[in-house]
Amino acid sequence: MSAAATTHYACSVDDIPRGEGRTITLDGRRIALFRAAGGWYALDAACPHRGGPLADGIVCDRAVICPLHDRRFDLATGAPLTTGDGVAAHAGEVRGQRIFVTLAAAERRAA
Amino acid sequence: MVSMSSGVVVVGGGIAGQAVCEALRERAPDVPITLVCGESSAPYDRVRLSEILVSGEDSQTLGLRPAEWYTDNGVELLVGRIVTWIDTDRGVLGLDDSDELGFERLVIATGSQPLMPPIPGITLEGVHPFRDPADCETIRSAATSGIERAAVIGGGLLGLEAARGIAAQGCAVTVVHLLDRLMERQLDAGASSLLAPALAGLDIDVEFERNTQQIIGPDRAHGLRFTDGSELLADLVVVSIGIRPETELARSIGLVCDRGVIVDDAMRTSLPRVLAVGECAQHRGIVYGLVAPIHDQARVAAKTLTSDVAGGAGADASALYLGSVPSAKLKVAGIDLVCAGESGGDLEAVVSDAATGVYRKLSVRDGRVIGTVLLGDTRGSEALVAAVRAGEPVDDPLQALADASLAGPADLPDTAQICDCNGVCKGALIEAVTAGGCATPREVMAVTRAGTGCGSCRPAVKEIVAAATGGLSDEPAYLCPCRKQTREQLAQQIRDDDLRSVSDVAATCGTGRECGTCKPALAYLVSEVCANLHREERDARFINDRVHANIQHDGTFSVVPRMYGGVTTPAELRRIADVAEKYEVPMVKVTGGQRLDLLGVSKQDLPAIWRDLGMPSGHAYAKAVRTVKTCVGTRFCRFGLGDSVGLGIEMEKLWEGLHTPHKVKSGVSGCPRNCAEATVKDIGCVAVEGGWQVRAGGAAGGNVREADILTTVTTRAEALRVATAFLQFYRENADYKERTYDFIPRVGLEKVREVVLGEQSGAALRERLRIAKVATQDPWLERDDPYHRHQFDDLAAPEAPEPALVGPPAGGEL
Ligand code: SRM
Ligand SMILES: Cc1cc2nc3c(=O)[nH]c(=O)nc-3n(C[C@H](O)[C@H](O)[C@H](O)COP(=O)(O)OP(=O)(O)OC[C@H]3O[C@@H](n4cnc5c(N)ncnc54)[C@H](O)[C@@H]3O)c2cc1C
Ligand code: SF4
Numbered sequence: 016m017s018a019a020a021t022t023h024y025a026c027s028v029d030d031i032p033r034g035e036g037r038t039i040t041l042d043g044r045r046i047a048l049f050r051a052a053g054g055w056y057a058l059d060a061a062c063p064h065r066g067g068p069l070a071d072g073i074v075c076d077r078a079v080i081c082p083l084h085d086r087r088f089d090l091a092t093g094a095p096l097t098t099g100d101g102v103a104a105h106a107g108e109v110r111g112q113r114i115f116v117t118l119a120a121a122e123r124r125a126a
Numbered sequence: 127m128v129s130m131s132s133g134v135v136v137v138g139g140g141i142a143g144q145a146v147c148e149a150l151r152e153r154a155p156d157v158p159i160t161l162v163c164g165e166s167s168a169p170y171d172r173v174r175l176s177e178i179l180v181s182g183e184d185s186q187t188l189g190l191r192p193a194e195w196y197t198d199n200g201v202e203l204l205v206g207r208i209v210t211w212i213d214t215d216r217g218v219l220g221l222d223d224s225d226e227l228g229f230e231r232l233v234i235a236t237g238s239q240p241l242m243p244p245i246p247g248i249t250l251e252g253v254h255p256f257r258d259p260a261d262c263e264t265i266r267s268a269a270t271s272g273i274e275r276a277a278v279i280g281g282g283l284l285g286l287e288a289a290r291g292i293a294a295q296g297c298a299v300t301v302v303h304l305l306d307r308l309m310e311r312q313l314d315a316g317a318s319s320l321l322a323p324a325l326a327g328l329d330i331d332v333e334f335e336r337n338t339q340q341i342i343g344p345d346r347a348h349g350l351r352f353t354d355g356s357e358l359l360a361d362l363v364v365v366s367i368g369i370r371p372e373t374e375l376a377r378s379i380g381l382v383c384d385r386g387v388i389v390d391d392a393m394r395t396s397l398p399r400v401l402a403v404g405e406c407a408q409h410r411g412i413v414y415g416l417v418a419p420i421h422d423q424a425r426v427a428a429k430t431l432t433s434d435v436a437g438g439a440g441a442d443a444s445a446l447y448l449g450s451v452p453s454a455k456l457k458v459a460g461i462d463l464v465c466a467g468e469s470g471g472d473l474e475a476v477v478s479d480a481a482t483g484v485y486r487k488l489s490v491r492d493g494r495v496i497g498t499v500l501l502g503d504t505r506g507s508e509a510l511v512a513a514v515r516a517g518e519p520v521d522d523p524l525q526a527l528a529d530a531s532l533a534g535p536a537d538l539p540d541t542a543q544i545c546d547c548n549g550v551c552k553g554a555l556i557e558a559v560t561a562g563g564c565a566t567p568r569e570v571m572a573v574t575r576a577g578t579g580c581g582s583c584r585p586a587v588k589e590i591v592a593a594a595t596g597g598l599s600d601e602p603a604y605l606c607p608c609r610k611q612t613r614e615q616l617a618q619q620i621r622d623d624d625l626r627s628v629s630d631v632a633a634t635c636g637t638g639r640e641c642g643t644c645k646p647a648l649a650y651l652v653s654e655v656c657a658n659l660h661r662e663e664r665d666a667r668f669i670n671d672r673v674h675a676n677i678q679h680d681g682t683f684s685v686v687p688r689m690y691g692g693v694t695t696p697a698e699l700r701r702i703a704d705v706a707e708k709y710e711v712p713m714v715k716v717t718g719g720q721r722l723d724l725l726g727v728s729k730q731d732l733p734a735i736w737r738d739l740g741m742p743s744g745h746a747y748a749k750a751v752r753t754v755k756t757c758v759g760t761r762f763c764r765f766g767l768g769d770s771v772g773l774g775i776e777m778e779k780l781w782e783g784l785h786t787p788h789k790v791k792s793g794v795s796g797c798p799r800n801c802a803e804a805t806v807k808d809i810g811c812v813a814v815e816g817g818w819q820v821r822a823g824g825a826a827g828g829n830v831r832e833a834d835i836l837t838t839v840t841t842r843a844e845a846l847r848v849a850t851a852f853l854q855f856y857r858e859n860a861d862y863k864e865r866t867y868d869f870i871p872r873v874g875l876e877k878v879r880e881v882v883l884g885e886q887s888g889a890a891l892r893e894r895l896r897i898a899k900v901a902t903q904d905p906w907l908e909r910d911d912p913y914h915r916h917q918f919d920d921l922a923a924p925e926a927p928e929p930a931l932v933g934p935p936a937g938g939e940l
């Protein structure tokens with residue numbers, strides 16, 4: 016990640032139900048933001064397979080399962096846990112009641 | 127850069143390259159192995175391309191092994207790199223990006239290229255071989271683009287599979303074949319003459335004795351011209367006339383080649399430190415174009431490599447490759463064809479019936495079985511193919527054919543090969559159960575890889591595993607593989623500890639890990655055991671069950687309101703029409719379940735649409751009670767014997783809103799003409815003279831199964847009672863995602879009847895269903911009472927954005 020990474024306020028903690036994700040647009044970029052048991056995570060919103068909405072996927076431990084064809088991605092790194100390409104991951108962070116997301120600087124594919 | 131790896135380098139990452147790596151790693155845990163794949167992906171299952179041409183499934187699902195396999199097994203994988211030169215004296219080879227790689231031993235597994243005849247027009251646009259995922263995709267998209275006709279040159283196994291894939295897209299297709307019979311290498315004239323009509327039944331035309339002289343252009347392919355001057359118009363031409371072993375690299379280092387790289391019985395080429403395996407290799411004059419021989423060759427190659435590397439004086443004699451008996455199955459749905467060995471002998475037994483399209487043949491030479499052809503009826507194929515492979519002696523071939531059709535896979539010897547794609551014998555399957563501790567076919571397939579190639583042996587694998595595990599139900603498995611707990615065990619725990627939610631269950635029974643796959647199954651189980659008085663946790667539900675609509679390929683949703691028994695009113699239709707207009711619904715469709723579907727609705731619009739419709743949810747998105755299809759019955763039909771509409775609506779209202787292990791679709795017909803197709807429904811009632819027949823376990827989806835008759839009763843009320851008891855029995859006892867058509871055969875019809883029809887047990891089932899039903903409500907009411915304020919929304923971009931911070935934020939607390 017380069018120094019150009021920018022951090023954005025995204026939402027407040029209770030905007031997303033526990034264990035679910037929601038899509039949000041930050042800096043013109045569609046992001047899937049997750050409130051998982053292990054913390055807050057953010058990935059690019061569209062599944063690299065056929066664009067499935069990752070925010071609608073089932074979230075477990077540290078992964079999300081795409082609702083269209085069940086590909087799995089690591090929430091923290093965006094790495095593919097099944098097959099195919101990964102997806103860019105962004106850092107999510109809680110400060111008090113507010114959630115911030117640090118966008119990865121450029122399009123990145125976790126191989 | 128020269129990599130210092132000095133072990134074995136395998137050139138070519140096809141099925142052969144992968145098989146060599148696996149066989150070698152098994153024998154030599156520490157030898158450095160590098161696999162160079164010229165194609166843009168890691169080794170994949172080429173055989174399944176035929177299936178993907180039909181289904182359109184993503185070719186990325188073809189991978190032979192996941193990426194972790196290579197790291198876990200210490201195989202260095204280079205993808206998308208070509209070996210351009212080899213210096214065998216120095217033990218160094220070069221890659222196309224000018225990297226160099228050292229090696230001690232080399233395995234050439236460069237496979238083959240499709241043979242393209244040098245005729246005019248062969249390079250025109252619209253002319254394709256069928257070899258790799260890109261070909262597959264191009265052919266499929268051409269076949270779906272609305273062209274008039276496609277032609278396939280070549281009536282061999284592959285050509286016919288290509289034609290099937292094209293026909294499956296609704297595109298007219300003609301196979302043009304040089305000879306007067308199809309698959310001439312495997313079939314005799316008798317089998318071939320029955321195969322052509324079977325193909326015609328699948329909309330595949332065949333023209334014989336057609337020698338293509340030219341592909342008609344000029345701008346792109348428009349058809350074929352034959353040597354006899356006739357023409358066939360076709361905008362897509364698939365060429366499938368054979369393969370050309372890829373020997374260029376081998377020749378460049380002076381290896382002796384004929385059609386392929388010549389290898390001895392130890393799979394060595396003319397240079398002892400170089401071996402060759404797969405479609406690039408020629409062994410005793412034969413180049414095999416099949417997968418099964420590859421595995422035999424790879425095992426021998428691994429033995430040769432290890433005995434030499436370990437300093438031994440060459441391969442031991444037991445480790446020789448003596449050739450393979452070719453066998454093949456046609457992977458065309460609707461045509462059963464298995465053949466092995468030669469198509470004729472000095473004694474032949476043939477059973478043939480042109481009317482039913484059955485042809486069974488066993489060929490014998492010098493008293494031993496040398497070949498078989500089974501078309502239309504492939505019973506006993508495993509035993510017959512095993513007999514051909516072993517060259518078994520036979521006295522009465524006709525009797526042997528008849529006996530084989532009675533024998534199942536369980537009767538086979540342990541040495542019989544069950545999975546040809548991965549070369550797995552029956553003994554290996556049994557060993558996975560007895561020594562390997564596998565309990566289900568799925569586990570056995572994962573360990574042995576049987577059934578993971580073309581898939582045609584899966585039924586046999588299931589049967590063998592079921593026998594080996596003591597004939598227990600074949601796939602009850604664990605509700606969640608991580609927890610290794612069955613549905614019954616978990617249900618008991620839920621009852622014992624009075625657990626009320628998925629997270630309760632996870633905390634009590636969990637391994638501390640959560641793979642996610644089982645969450646929806648646990649959600650159903652908790653709700654079922656608690657009779658819907660559980661604590662609902664939406665994050666455990668699939669998106670459809672969070673927003674009560676079915677997610678579509680573009681992330682929009684579909685809305686199917688309930689229409690009891692498929693009966694509607696003008697007012698309802700008017701409301702649906704108004705809603706469709708107001709929300710600009712892209713498609714309104716009559717479904718296969720007698721209802722109306724509004725497709726392409728955004729998630730945000732769902733609550734408002736439900737409000738305007740004012741109809742309850744049809745649960746078309748859920749594992750729940752779905753449609754009850756009805757016919758008009760006595761209400762209007764001149765043949766009606768019973769009030770099918772009345773019973774259908776009654777069933778639907780009594781059961782509405784109940785979730786089930788898998789979807790439950792029902793039907794009620796007013797007479798045995800069965801216009802509501804009740805005999806192929808999960809639950810079906812048919813009015814007959816003097817009463818009602820109640821059936822269950824029918825299917826007409828991916829599977830077709832006639833429903834079993836539970837009983838015949840005299841009144842409509844009784845029919846409803848029996849059907850209701852069955853529904854609850856299924857709710858309580860089926861595994862998650864087990865449809866009734868699998869459930870009944872697993873549990874046994876007699877057992878089902880005993881419990882469902884028993885006076886007390888039946889009444890108890892109905893009572894439990896009634897209690898569960900009381901706690902249900904129409905999920906679409908969440909339009910006014912969402913479980914979360916963003917149940918149906920994306921998050922808006924923050925309105926008054928906080929000042930953007932540059933750099934990583936200062937630490938905050940989680
Ligand atoms: C809409 C509809 C097609 C249509 O336009 O007619 C349909 C659409 C889908 N069917 Fe179906 N099926 C529809 C009637 C059927 C029927 C016929 C029937 O219900 O009478 C069958 C055969 C009977 C059966 O259920 O087996 C049918 C057999 C399937 C199957 C195969 C099930 C099997 O075990 O063989 C699936 C796949 C599955 O369940 O895993 C499936 C799955 C699907 C899914 C849910 C695929 C998915 O997961 O997204 C489709 C959802 C599209 C949507 O959002 O509406 N659909 N599907 C029909 C809705 C009926 C309704 O009013 O609720
Ligand atoms: C559609 C289809 C269906 C089939 N169905 C069946 C079936 O049902 N049953 C059956 O038994 N067989 C079937 N076959 C045949 C079977 O797939 C082949 O026999 C088998 O895949 C051959 O494997 P291989 O590894 O020898 O060759 P290939 O699969 O050709 O692999 C060779 C690899 O080496 C690479 N390579 C070549 N040169 C270099 C180089 N210089 N550097 C790096 N890499 C290089 C190539 O790019 C290629 O990836 C089917 C084939 C097709 C196309
Ligand atoms: S509606 Fe049914 S048959 Fe049609 S594509 Fe979808 S699942 Fe397949």
Ligand code: FES
Nearest residue numbers: 062065067081084
């Ligand atoms: S779109 Fe995500 S798995 Fe297919």
